[in-house]
Amino acid sequence: MVTVPVPLSTVRRFQMFDRTVQAMGERLHTVRAPAQMMAALAWGMEELDQAYTEAPAGVKALVACRAGCDHCCSVPVDVQAHEVFFAADHIQRHFPPTALEQLLERLTCHRHRVSRLTAGTRDHSRQPCALLDGGGACTIYAGRPEACRCHHSSNAAVCAAHEADPTVNLTKVLIPALRVRLFAVRMGLDEAIETVGFDERAYDFGSALHEALTNSLCLVAWMRRQPAFPDSCLTEPPDATAPDLPKKLKLAG
Ligand code: SF4
Numbered sequence: 001m002v003t004v005p006v007p008l009s010t011v012r013r014f015q016m017f018d019r020t021v022q023a024m025g026e027r028l029h030t031v032r033a034p035a036q037m038m039a040a041l042a043w044g045m046e047e048l049d050q051a052y053t054e055a056p057a058g059v060k061a062l063v064a065c066r067a068g069c070d071h072c073c074s075v076p077v078d079v080q081a082h083e084v085f086f087a088a089d090h091i092q093r094h095f096p097p098t099a100l101e102q103l104l105e106r107l108t109c110h111r112h113r114v115s116r117l118t119a120g121t122r123d124h125s126r127q128p129c130a131l132l133d134g135g136g137a138c139t140i141y142a143g144r145p146e147a148c149r150c151h152h153s154s155n156a157a158v159c160a161a162h163e164a165d166p167t168v169n170l171t172k173v174l175i176p177a178l179r180v181r182l183f184a185v186r187m188g189l190d191e192a193i194e195t196v197g198f199d200e201r202a203y204d205f206g207s208a209l210h211e212a213l214t215n216s217l218c219l220v221a222w223m224r225r226q227p228a229f230p231d232s233c234l235t236e237p238p239d240a241t242a243p244d245l246p247k248k249l250k251l252a253g
Pocket residue numbers: 072073074077129130131132137138139140141144145148
């Protein structure tokens with residue numbers, strides 16, 4: 001008999017969101033230096049991972065994602081600046097010079113390719129992420145963005161079909177009982193970042209990461225509550241960015 005996982009209650013979902021906003025906000029208010037910021041961001045990423053760990057076994061049993069499966073790593077990744085700086089910090093601490101040089105070459109190509117996409121076509125574009133190794137593994141697994149941490153599928157074959165054909169409906173293989181849990185924390189982190197006044201615009205991960213790794217002033221600007229990256233790194237031009245739903249409305253959806 002198949003047991004259908006009991007979804008997280010709305011009350012519990014909002015509790016997780018509110019707790020994350022408060023705890024992350026308290027950390028961000030005390031941040032004065034980049035090292036303190038990275039510690040705060042590491043706490044947030046650990047909270048996301050913990051939300052997965054604490055999910056019921058019956059929910060996690062639905063996850064088809066396995067090491068070496070990289071169908072979800074060829075689609076565009078939307079991030080906020082804090083995720084870019086967290087990934088950049090991970091790279092700067094762990095990549096030897098040669099690996100960093102090779103990564104910068106891949107990111108340069110990525111940024112050039114994305115910059116040539118016409119408006120509205122980025123979501124359907126496909127290109128292996130510059131952070132993938134040759135065997136389908138993420139080279140920044142501990143430093144990967146929130147979207148990567150929150151993506152879980154119940155059917156890898158549908159992910160493969162979606163990779164080849166962007167019109168294939170992926171939503172049917174996402175796992176709601178897991179997704180609402182992780183998104184409660186993810187949106188709590190993003191809400192705290194926004195509330196404290198940091199740039200919360202949506203950036204293309206590869207383009208913004210290239211900028212972060214080649215221009216140390218990005219982090220300085222961001223910590224001064226200024227835009228972190230040039231508009232050319234945004235997922236869409238500023239005037240084409242649709243107004244966002246209030247986070248709590250999304251949570252309730
Ligand atoms: S950062 Fe890692 S997990 Fe995310 S798309 Fe790139 S390779 Fe995949």
